[in-house]
Amino acid sequence: MAEVTLDALEKRFDDVVAVDGISLDIPDESFTVFVGPSGCGKTTTLRLIAGLERATDGEIYIGDRMVNDHRAYERDIAMVFQNYALYPHKTVGENMRFGLEQHGVDDDIIEERVDDAADLLQIDELLDRRPAELSGGQQQRVALGRAIVREPDVFLMDEPLSNLDAKLRVQMRAELNKLHEQLSTTTVYVTHDQIEAMTLADQIAVMNDGEIQQVGDPTYVYAHPRNRFVADFLGSPSMNFVEGKLTRRDDSLVVDVGPFQHEVPESYRDALDGRVGDRIVVGVRPENVTLRPDGLPALVEVVEPQGEKTVLELDLGDDITIKASVEPSVPVELNDRVNVEFDRRSLHYFDADTGESLTYSPPKEPKATEATH
Template identity: 50%
Template sequence: MAEVALRQVVKKYGDVEAVRSIDLDIPNNEFVVLVGPSGCGKSTTLRMIAGLEEITSGDISIGGEIVNDLPPKDRDIAMVFQNYALYPHMTSFENMAFGLKLRKFSKAEIKQRVEHAARILDISELLERRPKALSGGQRQRVAMGRAIVRNPKVFLFDEPLSNLDAKLRVQMRTEIKRVHQKVKTTTVYVTHDQVEAMTLADRVVVMNNGIIEQIGPPQELYHKPRTRFVAGFIGSPAMNFIPCTIEAHGDGLRVRVSDTIALPVPAARAAPYRSAVGKEMTFGLRPEHITEPRPGNGAGNGNGDTDFAAVLDVVEPMGMETMVFFTINGTEVCGRVEPTAAGEAGTSMRLHANMDHMHLIDPATGLVL
């Protein structure tokens, strides 16, 4: 078994607390992604698991064994770095085999392991090439192969796709997911790219300012964020946040976002929101839930009060959809509409808010109600 557990782990650099008493359990064979902005503590956490950073306090265990005092070579982990870290004078085969040679594996065993990894990564024809003769994606595959041949308890990835261009990143993202499906090994992956986190992870760990904001499957974090930070960080374009007031309206509630726009709260959401009546709150709604009125989305079906008019500030055609930007009470808002639905910038457009997907956030605590 190769479960990884962190208990009350703290990392300080002098008076600066980079990681603040985090707890994390990673079951055997799970692919966990640590994601967050620069300086949030995600890479520091990965390096502490690897043994490249000493922990200030707390415990880290791998496979049930506390490894606080074990050097990296004795933790049975394999790490893939952002910069590949390949030896330029060695062939791909020699780079992948190097760690096994140091551990005195037989030539036959080394050959078998390297060729097996090369087949998984589809680089069998590249084994005799040196790094300078490889593309960025091919070098990253060799670096992954070097980790796979070790057959470690845990794979650690430290922003491995950061040096690749956008198209190659997408290809390698798919490759990494495919490899994990074949080589079921516990994996901890660090990235600042929330799209990578969403597409790769079994579970995502969102970090901010040295703490864990939320842990969960990608879809849970996307649809049920617990804090404003998670709601804004997960999703591209980001969730819209609009200052609002909750007001009673007959037997129900409304979200007042401007003098002219008050959107009805769905009946199923009314009970937990009643305590917020009369308070200044933050209304959250993702761009894909602000569209042109469409048959079946409530417009013309007794729910037309979820429609509103806005003057478009910017229109961005994207091919399969168009992004529209407008302002509500001084706050910029983004919507996603059908390609032919939007007019030109400066024109008024009728829009529809899907309130079934609304979020209400307490601005004082940053918590989602």
């Protein structure tokens, strides 16, 4: 097991910058997830760590070894792909043995490792079957088993659950959590699924346009986004954004949105005091929008029952719409007139031009370092 360090890592494909000078510390035994939209550079970053792509610039360390010039098989990593890449003509046991046999590992050691991994993943009874005889979840376990028997320093996983149905994905997320607790192997995981990122990671790195936008504890990143992209990407439904001009009224700061004025809570005034006259964006998550008799008037335009919650789309006037997440027992129907209130303890304020948070507070002990440009 080992930590992984990326230092000013860059990857270009001709004129396309896929990874743009990122720096990141991945602690030993951590479960770090790269998350972001398609094309953000997360898979390319994983392939650079694996040695499947060569870095244009920057350095990659696994433990205390700089591995830029090491081939994939020299890096002591094991990969699990979106495509499980099992040999169809080999049995499960033969698929799990194959990599060790290629490295000349003693047969007795191979047998012991395969038996241990099969027992851990509860696939003992599948060892004599071929991949075509397995379900998607079983093939996933075999692919994990093939990686586990390698006993690598680092596991690299590229969207390994994306081919599974929704119920099985939930089950496999739980299995991966248990597996990491038992093995404690440093794991780097790539996904576009924010739920996977939030539930699996002890450290997430949110990427966009080849850069790391924010990195840290998932709960902290969710509650304290550094910019509008992170705030918008994490959360379902995503955060609401309302733009207006910051003005001063007596001893208060007020965001003039047009159809309504939003008074800035006292706890944010010092951070925003120097921005009077600027256009800023107020952010509030749907779960922090509540129905209150004395709140802002709104028209219910959409009602989306989702079982554990109901999502409302609300028109506040002047084409300003927001979403609210309410209890399913709340009696709201299409075209109802309601009143809403923002939870003043859970607000975010962003620069309207740059998207940077104006009220972000960094954690006291950051786990990693975002890239700076």
